Amino acid sequence: MNHADIDTLVKNWIVDAADRPANPRVQQVVTRLMGDLCKAIEDLDLSPSEVWSGIAYMSAAGAANELGLLAAGLGLERFLDIRADEAEARAGLAxxxxxxxxxxxxxxxxxxxxxxxxxxxxxxxxxxxxxxxxxxxxxxxxxxxxxxxxxxxxxxxxxxxxxxxxxxxxxxxxxxxxxxxxxxxxxxxxxxxxxxxxxxxxxxxxxxxxxxxxxxxxxxxxxxxxxxxxxxxxxxxxxxxxxxxxxxxxxxxxxxxxxxxxxxxxxxxxxxxxxxxxxxxxxxxxxxxxxxxxxxxxxxxxxxxx
The missing domain is CATH 2.60.130.10 (Aromatic compound dioxygenase)
Known part of the structure; x- marks a missing residue:
């Protein structure tokens, strides 16, 4: 399946399937993240077992209250700081x-x-x-x-x-x-x-x-x-x-x-x-x-x- 096909599918699942007023920002974010995830599954040829293993891992990390620690360890929290630094630099703050x-x-x-x-x-x-x-x-x-x-x-x-x-x-x-x-x-x-x-x-x-x-x-x-x-x-x-x-x-x-x-x-x-x-x-x-x-x-x- 190519990326355009995936984009069409995800739009159908998230946007077209909505039968009541949606939060536009949440809809935008979920559509993007779901599309990127599906593209990663396709590009990396992830097996169903691997996908469900990942879901189980995230469930366990959440139950152990370690998602905040994981965000730091994978660099996500540092990435947010980099973006904030860039925004301040554009505003002339130094x-x-x-x-x-x-x-x-x-x-x-x-x-x-x-x-x-x-x-x-x-x-x-x-x-x-x-x-x-x-x-x-x-x-x-x-x-x-x-x-x-x-x-x-x-x-x-x-x-x-x-x-x-x-x-x-x-x-x-x-x-x-x-x-x-x-x-x-x-x-x-x-x-x-x-x-x-x-x-x-x-x-x-x-x-x-x-x-x-x-x-x-x-x-x-x-x-x-x-x-x-x-x-x-x-x-x-x-x-x-x-x-x-x-x-x-x-x-x-x-x-x-x-x-x-x-x-x-x-x-x-x-x-x-x-x-x-x-x-x-x-x-x-x-x-x-x-x-x-x-x-x-x-x-x-x-x-x-x-």
Missing amino acids: GGTPRTIEGPLYVAGAPESVGFARLDDGSELDRGEVLFMQGTVFDQEGKPLAGAKVEVWHANLLGNYSFFDQTQSDFNLRRTIVTDENGRYGFRSIVPKGYGCPPDGSTQQLLDLLGRHGQRPAHIHFFVSAPGHRKLTTQINIDGDEYLWDDFAFASREGLVPPVTRIAEPAELDAKRVNAPFASIDFDFRLYRDTAAAPSPLVERARAAA
Whole structure:
């Protein structure tokens, strides 16, 4: 069957078969996706068993709540970021903090504080390295933004996130920090570790068949927002990680790997009220002003809320 024949069939199934008012956008998207799928089946000569195997795989991935992880691992989430970058470049926006993927593990409603927050609950303090991270949120002209929101979340030393990992305390390693009058934010936490996909999960099953690992470098996620400015979704990677530039989710980007400084001077330890050397990261965020020339950066998707 040639592609034109397939297009005719799919139009008949999706468009011509409609016997009541349809949503034009949904009809357009389903027609395109169904047509592309049928063409792939024809071009690759997929057997019925292979097609049903794929359907069973997607069902299992959905039941395990791994479709968000799969979207990251196959590059789909990175592709959406590339398109957003291109749209901003066409609108003349340049010089802001690079965006990168959100991932599937954000939880709304983290406790809010002004200027500074402690993220960790202390349960891993005997095994982890204390981290202080600080910086300023600027607008695109370099003016500090007071009252900006810096939402931050990261994994524990086992690579697990609170809420999804019921052994952790509520909102462990999650906070919302409102910048002070100078646009500054800061937090204390522990240096996170890298982690991998669930080894027996749907995503790793497919990655194994593709000859790929499922590892992520240690990283910290951020939403940064301010009135009149475009919301930023990004994350920083911890420099020196084995998978720093080999992230299975393709989220590593230049400009998002700040240096990590180890601090051991007694005066600095006293100032931070710690009794052992700690890691320090300085990182500033730069937001673009709202503009109608580029699509909205707000993404509607299913997210957890505690």
